[in-house]
Amino acid sequence: MEEDLASQDIDPVEMLVRIGKHHGKSAVFTSSLGLEDMVITDMIARNNIDVEIATIDTGRLPDETYQLMEKVRLEMGVDIKVYFPERKEVEDMINSRGINLFYHSIDNRHFCCNVRKVNPLKNILRNRSVWITGIRGEQTVARKNSRKVEFVRDHNVLKVNPLLDWTRDEIWSYVKIHRVPYNILFDKNYKSIGCQPCTRAVGKDEDERSGRWWWEDGIKECGLHLTGEVSTGLNLGNKSGGIID
Numbered sequence: 001m002e003e004d005l006a007s008q009d010i011d012p013v014e015m016l017v018r019i020g021k022h023h024g025k026s027a028v029f030t031s032s033l034g035l036e037d038m039v040i041t042d043m044i045a046r047n048n049i050d051v052e053i054a055t056i057d058t059g060r061l062p063d064e065t066y067q068l069m070e071k072v073r074l075e076m077g078v079d080i081k082v083y084f085p086e087r088k089e090v091e092d093m094i095n096s097r098g099i100n101l102f103y104h105s106i107d108n109r110h111f112c113c114n115v116r117k118v119n120p121l122k123n124i125l126r127n128r129s130v131w132i133t134g135i136r137g138e139q140t141v142a143r144k145n146s147r148k149v150e151f152v153r154d155h156n157v158l159k160v161n162p163l164l165d166w167t168r169d170e171i172w173s174y175v176k177i178h179r180v181p182y183n184i185l186f187d188k189n190y191k192s193i194g195c196q197p198c199t200r201a202v203g204k205d206e207d208e209r210s211g212r213w214w215w216e217d218g219i220k221e222c223g224l225h226l227t228g229e230v231s232t233g234l235n236l237g238n239k240s241g242g243i244i245d
């Protein structure tokens, strides 16, 4: 039976259940252990949804993120598969541009994000049919233009963003009600958490992404969610992941 999610307004849990049923481990949820990612992890765990949960250890994460990763495994009983960057690529980058290259130029910053994040993501998404993410439209202009179900040409995969229209308050409310573990940096004025050298706490009224690469102007993305995407009516019951208009 083919399940049509083109209406875009299906409940997040229902979306995840359908994906698990039709795609199993061919679907992957990529988590950076942010608040939204913890909500989706909780939904997957509570409903025994059979999709892979993956994360990227960039090698530069804050210790608090590693502590949370361990909590997810020990307290939630959830296995997160950890992917790493290619050792040779990291070595060559550091030996040619320095350990903290990202502070020196935007090109260096993008290069580091490519080596440590985007290239491992390509490995994660190879031969997948569905890519589940925790992005929300409120976070950036680019994300605002996303849809709950869209095709990502660069990775040849259906990208599903179940929480796209959730507000930050709704995320916090879910976390509190369901007692979902979260990164303790959120209690220290962090609003978005990535690599340790590229993330800092922000003021109460500051933008959610303002603590990421704070020395730069412009788009606050690492490239993971900036691929050529095509929004369309899609069908998640198709194992091949093809577009059905």
Ligand code: SF4
Pocket (backbone or CB within 6 Å): 058, 060, 102, 109, 110, 112, 113, 114, 116, 117, 194, 195, 197, 198, 222
């Ligand atoms: S966030 Fe910073 S440390 Fe992490 S991959 Fe990007 S540039 Fe490198």
